[in-house]
Amino acid sequence: MARTGPTSTARRTLLWLAAIIIACTLAVGGGVLAGAASWSPKLGLDLEGGTQMILAPKVEGAGSITSEQLDQAVSIIRQRVDGSGVSEAQISTEGGNNVVVNMPGKPTDAERELIKASANMNFRPVIVATQVPSGAVPEAEQTPADKLPVPTAAPVNASDPNWVDAALMKQFEATSCIAPLTDRPTSSDPAKPLVSCEPDSGIKYILGPVEIPGKWIKTASYGLQAGAQGATTNEWSVQLTLTKPEGAQAFKEVTQRLNSKYLANPEDPQSRFAIVLDDSVISAPASMAVITDGQSSITGQFTEESAKSLSDKLKFGSLPISFEIQSELQISATLGLQQLEMGMLAGLIGLGLVVIYSLFQYRALGLVTISSLVIAGVITYLAIILLGWAENYRLSLAGVAGIIVAIGQTADSFIVYFERVRDELRDGRGLVAAVENGWARAKRTILASKAVNLLAALVLYFVSVGNVKGFAFTLGLTAVADLIVVFMFTHPTLQLLARTKFFGEGHRFSGLDPVQLGAIPLYRGAGRLRTPEETMEVVKGKNARAAGEAERRQTIAERRLAAKEAELVGSRGAGAAKSESNEDSKENK
Amino acid sequence: MKSFATFGNELYTGERSYEFVGKRKIWFGITGLAVLVSLLIPMLGGGFNFGIEFRGGSQFTISEVAHTDAVIGEEAVDQAVPGTAAVVTNIAGKTMQVQTDRLTDDETLKVSDALKSAYGVTDDHITSTFVGPTWGQDVSRQAIIGFIVFVLLATVLMAVYFRTWRMSIAAVVGMLVVMVVTAGVYAASRFEVTPSAIIGFLTILSYSLYDTVVVFDKIRENTADITKSVRRTFGEEVNLAVNQTLVRSINTMMVAVLPVASILFIGAFLLGAGTLRDLSLALFIGIIVSTFSTIFVAAPLYAWLREREPELARQAKKVHSRRASEANETAKTVNV
Numbered sequence: 001m002a003r004t005g006p007t008s009t010a011r012r013t014l015l016w017l018a019a020i021i022i023a024c025t026l027a028v029g030g031g032v033l034a035g036a037a038s039w040s041p042k043l044g045l046d047l048e049g050g051t052q053m054i055l056a057p058k059v060e061g062a063g064s065i066t067s068e069q070l071d072q073a074v075s076i077i078r079q080r081v082d083g084s085g086v087s088e089a090q091i092s093t094e095g096g097n098n099v100v101v102n103m104p105g106k107p108t109d110a111e112r113e114l115i116k117a118s119a120n121m122n123f124r125p126v127i128v129a130t131q132v133p134s135g136a137v138p139e140a141e142q143t144p145a146d147k148l149p150v151p152t153a154a155p156v157n158a159s160d161p162n163w164v165d166a167a168l169m170k171q172f173e174a175t176s177c178i179a180p181l182t183d184r185p186t187s188s189d190p191a192k193p194l195v196s197c198e199p200d201s202g203i204k205y206i207l208g209p210v211e212i213p214g215k216w217i218k219t220a221s222y223g224l225q226a227g228a229q230g231a232t233t234n235e236w237s238v239q240l241t242l243t244k245p246e247g248a249q250a251f252k253e254v255t256q257r258l259n260s261k262y263l264a265n266p267e268d269p270q271s272r273f274a275i276v277l278d279d280s281v282i283s284a285p286a287s288m289a290v291i292t293d294g295q296s297s298i299t300g301q302f303t304e305e306s307a308k309s310l311s312d313k314l315k316f317g318s319l320p321i322s323f324e325i326q327s328e329l330q331i332s333a334t335l336g337l338q339q340l341e342m343g344m345l346a347g348l349i350g351l352g353l354v355v356i357y358s359l360f361q362y363r364a365l366g367l368v369t370i371s372s373l374v375i376a377g378v379i380t381y382l383a384i385i386l387l388g389w390a391e392n393y394r395l396s397l398a399g400v401a402g403i404i405v406a407i408g409q410t411a412d413s414f415i416v417y418f419e420r421v422r423d424e425l426r427d428g429r430g431l432v433a434a435v436e437n438g439w440a441r442a443k444r445t446i447l448a449s450k451a452v453n454l455l456a457a458l459v460l461y462f463v464s465v466g467n468v469k470g471f472a473f474t475l476g477l478t479a480v481a482d483l484i485v486v487f488m489f490t491h492p493t494l495q496l497l498a499r500t501k502f503f504g505e506g507h508r509f510s511g512l513d514p515v516q517l518g519a520i521p522l523y524r525g526a527g528r529l530r531t532p533e534e535t536m537e538v539v540k541g542k543n544a545r546a547a548g549e550a551e552r553r554q555t556i557a558e559r560r561l562a563a564k565e566a567e568l569v570g571s572r573g574a575g576a577a578k579s580e581s582n583e584d585s586k587e588n589k
Numbered sequence: 590m591k592s593f594a595t596f597g598n599e600l601y602t603g604e605r606s607y608e609f610v611g612k613r614k615i616w617f618g619i620t621g622l623a624v625l626v627s628l629l630i631p632m633l634g635g636g637f638n639f640g641i642e643f644r645g646g647s648q649f650t651i652s653e654v655a656h657t658d659a660v661i662g663e664e665a666v667d668q669a670v671p672g673t674a675a676v677v678t679n680i681a682g683k684t685m686q687v688q689t690d691r692l693t694d695d696e697t698l699k700v701s702d703a704l705k706s707a708y709g710v711t712d713d714h715i716t717s718t719f720v721g722p723t724w725g726q727d728v729s730r731q732a733i734i735g736f737i738v739f740v741l742l743a744t745v746l747m748a749v750y751f752r753t754w755r756m757s758i759a760a761v762v763g764m765l766v767v768m769v770v771t772a773g774v775y776a777a778s779r780f781e782v783t784p785s786a787i788i789g790f791l792t793i794l795s796y797s798l799y800d801t802v803v804v805f806d807k808i809r810e811n812t813a814d815i816t817k818s819v820r821r822t823f824g825e826e827v828n829l830a831v832n833q834t835l836v837r838s839i840n841t842m843m844v845a846v847l848p849v850a851s852i853l854f855i856g857a858f859l860l861g862a863g864t865l866r867d868l869s870l871a872l873f874i875g876i877i878v879s880t881f882s883t884i885f886v887a888a889p890l891y892a893w894l895r896e897r898e899p900e901l902a903r904q905a906k907k908v909h910s911r912r913a914s915e916a917n918e919t920a921k922t923v924n925v
Contacts, residue, residue: 046864056721056727098727109695109698324721325719325721326720326721326727327642327718327719327720327721328697328717328718328719328720329716329717329718329719330716330717330718331716332652332712332713332714332715332716333713334652334653334713334714335650335652335714335716338652339864339865342855342856342859342865343852343855343865345855346848346851346852346854346855346856346865347848347851347852349848349851349854349855350847350848350849350850350851350852351848353847353848353850353851354844354847354848357840357843357844357847358844361593361840397864397865398785398788398864398868401785401788401852401864401865401868401869404848404849404851404852405792405845405848405849405872407844407848408841408844408845408846408847408848408849408876409796409799409845411841411844411845412799412803412841412844412845415837415840415841415844416803416837416841419597419834419836419837419840422597423601423833426598426601426602441810444806445802445803445806445807448750448802448806449799449802449803449806451746451750452743452746452747452795452798452799452802453795453799455739455742455743455746455795456739456743456791456792456794456795456798457795459735459738459739459742460735460739460791463731463732463734463735463738471788471792475792475795
């Protein structure tokens with residue numbers, strides 16, 4: 001039985017589609033149970049409300065900024081935003097030269113300044129450091145007011161304990177460097193001492209005034225430390241180069257002072273200097289040698305990763321990158337909700353209109369369109385949730401618009417397909433054959449045209465900025481969903497439906513009625529051609545069907561041919577008639 | 590009225606045929622006129638109405654206001670930051686929009702507060718946008734790069750798929766017509782050109798080529814063995830293909846335009862200015878123009894580009910001579 005082939009393939013394809021959808025649903029369901037995912041898509045800022053800032057980096061002096069520098073800038077902004085207690089802020093680069101900050105609610109003036117300001121990297125000597133990660137000293141145990149230190153003299157250098165006065169000591173004790181962290185300023189006065197934390201270790205510091213400002217850092221790199229004999233050891237280190245002459249000169253003075261303390265007592269916190277980024281200590285090495293040429297090497301339990309991280313921070317943190325707000329959008333949660341509701345309403349109305357039009361145009365076949373659209377919708381929805389979960393994809397209003405627009409383009413695949421099937425019916429084929437032939441032709445067209453769509457979505461996605469990206473993304477996503485549905489649902493379904501009585505016999509409301517499609521023989525008689533499929537059709541057809549079938553046996557091609565042959569027989573040579581008939585039969589294969 | 594299916598049948602058999610290729614001089618003339626008018630509209634009408642994203646500035650949207658009086662807003666802005674000119678418009682229902690020149694962060698907050706109290710709304714109902722002067726340029730620059738890259742890649746893709754660069758040329762020319770006419774209508778509508786509108790334009794690019802590819806694929810099919818046949822000339826085959834896909838073109842246009850029309854309606858009447866409205870207007874015009882452009886510009890243009898190829902010219906001659914001889918002989922022979 002030739003018929004079982006396509007039928008069972010069709011059934012299998014449908015089962016596969018069902019399996020894919022169920023698998024995705026289970027994946028999302030599992031995620032929801034595990035508390036990692038949610039059944040509703042993550043919403044973009046314009047639908048959820050919040051603030052979006054698009055920042056363009058500015059480098060003083062230098063014209064442009066490399067992508068490495070930008071990445072570093074993003075991580076600096078991320079630290080600042082996280083440090084300021086704003087939760088759920090998303091920071092990303094965009095278009096190769098912009099930084100996008102999305103955060104719920106409205107940023108305060110201080111937060112906005114914080115984000116815009118250039119990174120503040122400098123070196124300060126350590127005056128006091130705790131040995132272990134330290135929280136705030138409980139109120140009862142804090143040093144009483146009369147015992148707080150009173151400077152005995154004006155400080156002579158940056159490491160002088162005389163910088164520590166009563167107020168600073170109080171602040172030091174009240175500060176916590178372990179969770180919950182105390183909020184601390186991030187752009188302090190460089191001429192004054194500072195209470196600071198090293199977030200990685202939780203150690204609490206009192207630091208002296210700035211001795212080496214960030215602009216004196218020329219560059220930094222990392223690698224394996226060279227041993228005494230010049231052979232490489234297994235120890236990672238960070239090489240730091242300061243500018244000459246000011247950086248090297250200042251560093252020489254600092255290391256001379258600190259190194260003498262180190263030689264006296266290697267454990268003395270005052271032998272260390274802190275590398276401070278935005279008022280947080282990122283590293284506080286001891287000065288083990290006097291550095292005279294501005295070339296120093298920092299060692300101590302680095303892994304390759306931590307050495308790279310420190311070297312990157314030194315290299316980029318010292319860059320005076322500040323940010324200019326290119327665009328700032330504040331959307332209230334109510335407005336976002338309103339836009340979402342309106343977008344959904346527009347989508348439903350649009351879908352409703354498409355449903356009505358499809359039913360009007362394609363009768364029962366319209367139901368196939370509608371169920372295909374529903375399946376495409378389900379696949380798109382699942383994909384958005386999964387992407388939201390895995391890639392933190394958020395649906396924006398432009399994305400919603402992309403989906404609504406896609407309704408039309410998705411439905412077009414079905415239209416192209418159905419019209420081809422109808423064309424085949426008009427040629428007098430039986431429905432089963434018409435579906436197979438129509439599909440073979442429509443498949444090419446659908447693939448070629450969807451390739452254009454996907455290409456557009458890809459180009460837009462990679463080139464564009466802002467809203468355009470979200471739009472391009474959903475456009476591409478729906479094009480893929482469309483292809484899946486056409487191949488795995490619409491075609492197999494039609495294959496199966498073609499074998500039902502309702503469609504196969506061309507019921508008036510099936511949308512595939514050969515009589516309505518004009519596949520009625522106008523001429524009868526000589527020159528009948530039958531394609532193999534059709535012949536089989538007659539053999540397999542039910543009796544009731546066979547009677548009707550005989551009526552429509554003759555194809556338009558046959559009709560034309562018959563007419564033409566009749567016309568030609570008397571007037572032209574038999575050879576000409578033969579070549580003509582070949583032409584016609586070829587055209588309808 | 591004849592049913593749509595019957596209409597489709599007649600188009601398919603060639604019983605009913607519209608002269609898309611034959612009368613191309615008329616269609617090209619109309620197209621040229623439409624393009625000219627579309628170019629003149631922005632020139633004479635004072636150019637495009639660029640949105641705040643392109644001009645730079647601050648914009649506040651206040652929803653659920655008690656009074657839709659513009660003066661309240663103007664006074665509030667003037668009091669908050671003296672000397673600032675504000676354009677206050679009631680964009681939809683109870684929603685007011687206030688646009689000013691670029692304000693500093695500080696001033697933005699002040700104006701926002703002033704507007705809030707002037708219109709008696711809470712924090713929840715005010716939205717502010719601040720746009721630096723380079724943002725719009727950024728978006729447009731990226732859009733133009735995207736446009737060029739896409740057109741180049743699509744041209745190559747089509748040339749490879751159809752195995753003839755003439756189809757690419759015809760499709761791209763058709764697309765350019767769509768762009769110009771859509772831009773002209775957009776300018777005439779005086780809607781603001783916002784990044785959303787740019788998105789709409791970029792989508793039209795893809796839609797226009799998409800639509801053309803579907804019709805061209807049928808043309809490719811019909812003309813695949815053209816040189817071996819003397820039934821129809823190349824132009825006639827192209828015309829038949831366009832006629833045969835006409836029902837599909839109409840159905841596709843309707844199905845694509847219906848959801849867009851619903852966004853346009855919702856966007857324009859219920860939400861006022863914003864992403865949905867600007868996007869859907871460009872799409873609405875673009876989809877309709879694309880359908881026409883494929884039929885009246887791209888397909889006839891392709892026929893015209895190919896017709897003069899020597900091989901096809903010879904074939905056309907054969908077709909004509911066959912017809913002439915048939916006409917003669919039919920006249921001579923008595924009915925068979």
